[in-house]
Amino acid sequence: MGLLLVRYAEMGLKSPGVRRYFEKVLTHNMMAALARERLEAFVESQYGRLFVTTDRPEETAATLRRVFGISSLSHVRECSSEVKDIRRLALEVATPLLKDGSTFRVEARRNGVHPYTSMQLAAQAGEEIYEAHKHRGVRVDLHHPDLVVYVEVRDRRAYVFSEYLDGPGGLPMGSQGKVVALIRDERDALAAWMMMKRGCRALFVVENEETMRILERWDPEPRKVSGPAGKAVQANKAFGLVVGWSLDELQDNITLNTDVPVYHPLVGMGNEEVERRLKEIKG
Amino acid sequence: MGLLLVRYAEMGLKSPGVRRYFEKVLTHNMMAALARERLEAFVESQYGRLFVTTDRPEETAATLRRVFGISSLSHVRECSSEVKDIRRLALEVATPLLKDGSTFRVEARRNGVHPYTSMQLAAQAGEEIYEAHKHRGVRVDLHHPDLVVYVEVRDRRAYVFSEYLDGPGGLPMGSQGKVVALIRDERDALAAWMMMKRGCRALFVVENEETMRILERWDPEPRKVSGPAGKAVQANKAFGLVVGWSLDELQDNITLNTDVPVYHPLVGMGNEEVERRLKEIKG
Known part of the structure; x- marks a missing residue:
């Protein structure tokens, strides 16, 4: 497990x-x-x-x-908040990641009442790792270490890990209401993605199934609606319609023939920025 | 000069x-x-x-x-497209920037008909610099040099420089039509700034003079209009009204009581991104 x-x-x-x-x-x-x-x-x-x-x-x-x-x-391993357990687990986490001559540092934080400070804990765990590996030339470097071992103590439990993996950030999808997203091309997909990241549940009016696949990686329960997008906004009490149009397209006076608010999250972006962001969400 | x-x-x-x-x-x-x-x-x-x-x-x-x-x-210096002139000028540009033991490389490009290729030119200019400074331990490093000397040859003239300074990018203000921008707070200023960067001339309805000062650094001829923003859009044939509202504000059903299109370039951005961008334009 x-x-x-x-x-x-x-x-x-x-x-x-x-x-x-x-x-x-x-x-x-x-x-x-x-x-x-x-x-x-x-x-x-x-x-x-x-x-x-x-x-x-x-x-x-x-x-x-x-x-x-x-x-x-982060992938973490868990133990009690006892120093001896944390020392042992920190060593177990560090050992497979240390090469001959590697440098490392231990970073600790804690929450709750313990007989040690964060700094004392980091020093103790660091000592454990150093003593076990010093014969291989492994040493501490506080500023630019090859490896950081993180220890997080919460009351009676401690968590040890060596890596932060980025998530997409933003707010949980659906926590901020609904929008209807018209999906015709990749720019539309990016516009919808940005609103989803801001916490909106998107209801998709899909005119291009291929493009929709980009979003299905981000929305495990995609809700598709059919018929005129403006009607879908009203019927679902969404707060507006989202499209990925650029300034150029807007100047051509494209109109959706709808009374509902229309949002264009990409209107202030250049092509380079749009391409860069698309690459990220398709990657 | x-x-x-x-x-x-x-x-x-x-x-x-x-x-x-x-x-x-x-x-x-x-x-x-x-x-x-x-x-x-x-x-x-x-x-x-x-x-x-x-x-x-x-x-x-x-x-x-x-x-x-x-x-x-880039700050450039200019000479003829003759190799001997370029060699001399490349040395003049490099000399004050090289410390004892510095590494450098020359990057050349050219346009037009010349008795040398770009690579030959780079090698020659590099040799000139190397010979003059080798007693100080200066040497060539093609991959991570301390200094890059750029040579750009255009027909009969050559330009030598050592630095690229970033501009804001985007399109020239006014090349893409007009928008009316309502300026009430810093978010509004950022929204207007993004449309200006996309090439729009902004006509400002200023409700906050302090905030307007952020934009005056970017628009040397700010055009202010008064009265209802919707009317200003129509009177000036602008293609819409720009505001910096967030998703939260939009959900509160704020309305501007206007029939003109309203654009919200920040609607897909989180607070962190807005803060980061604001810092850039205020900096």
């Missing part, structure tokens, strides 16, 4: 009630994304972090990196 | 007629920006580049870095 620590960012700023709601939406989206990939996992909320237990940690991490609202995640 | 080579990017993609028009608009904007800072300069177009002659090159460069449409610029 593997354990993942999942961090979320923006919602940390909100009130406890809003945060609980966001966490619920995020957890739901995580489970839906994993279910789509046929990955079984158990998600638990603790201390404003989420912990995911799974027997396929690599694939689970890859999938979660496309769940909006997740700012980063 | 100093000479600046100014490069523009996106417009290079357009047809020759459109490019000439863009170059005219860009040159006008450059002159207006310099006039505002009381800098005298002479701007000349050649081979799809602009050359600026000025007796205050540092201040002129700083000002031009806020002119939309400029992708980069």
Whole structure:
């Protein structure tokens, strides 16, 4: 079994009630994304972090990196908050990652009441690793180490890891209401993606199935609607229609013949920026 | 006197007629920006580049870095396209920039008919610099040199420089039509800035003079309009109204009581991105 620590960012700023709601939406989206990939996992909320237990940690991490609202995640190992346990686990985590002559450092943080400070803990865990590997020329470098071993202590449990994997950030999809997204080309897909990242549930009016596939990697439960987009906005109480049109297209006075608000998240972007962002979401 | 080579990017993609028009608009904007800072300069177009002659090159460069449409610029020195002249000038440019033990490389490109290839030219200029400084331990490093000396040959003239300074990029302000921008807070200023960078002339409805000052650094001839923003759009044949509202504000059903199109370039951005971009334009 593997354990993942999942961090979320923006919602940390909100009130406890809003945060609980966001966490619920995020957890739901995580489970839906994993279910789509046929990955079984158990998600638990603790201390404003989420912990995911799974027997396929690599694939689970890859999938979660496309769940909006997740700012980063780490493969972690867990032990008690006792110094001797943490020393042993830090050594276990570090050993396969240290080459002859490697440099490392330990970074510790803690929350709760413990008989040690974060700095003392980092020094102790660092000593354990150094003593075990000094014959190989391994040494501490606080500024530009080859390896950082992170220790995070929360009350009676400690988590040790060596890497932060980026998530997409943003807010959990669906936590901020609905928009209707017209999907005709890749620019439209990017516009929808940006609103999804801002927390909107997108209802898709799909005119191009090929393009829609870009978004299906990001939305495990894509909701498609048919008929005129303006009607779909009203029928679903969405707060507007989203398209990826550029300034050029807008100047040609393209009109959608609709009374609902129309949003153009790409209107202020140049082609280079659009291409760069598209590459990221298609990658 | 100093000479600046100014490069523009996106417009290079357009047809020759459109490019000439863009170059005219860009040159006008450059002159207006310099006039505002009381800098005298002479701007000349050649081979799809602009050359600026000025007796205050540092201040002129700083000002031009806020002119939309400029992708980069360089302080250059000029000589004939003869190898011996280029060798001498490359050495003159490099000498004050080389420390004992520095590494360097010469990068050459050319356009026109010459008795040398770009690679031969780079090798020759590199040799000149190497021979003059080898007693100080200066040597060539093609991959990570401390200093790059650039040589650009255009027909009978050559330009030598050592640095690319970024411009804001985008398109020349005014080359893509007009928008009306409502300026109430910094987000509004950023939204307007993005449309200006896309080539729009912004007509400002200013409700906050302090905020307007951010934009005056980017628009040397700010045009302010008064009265209802919707009316201003129609009266000036602008193609819409621009505001910096976020998704949250839009969900509150704020309305401007207007029939004209309203654009929200920031609708797909998170707070972090807005803050980062604001810092850039205020910096």
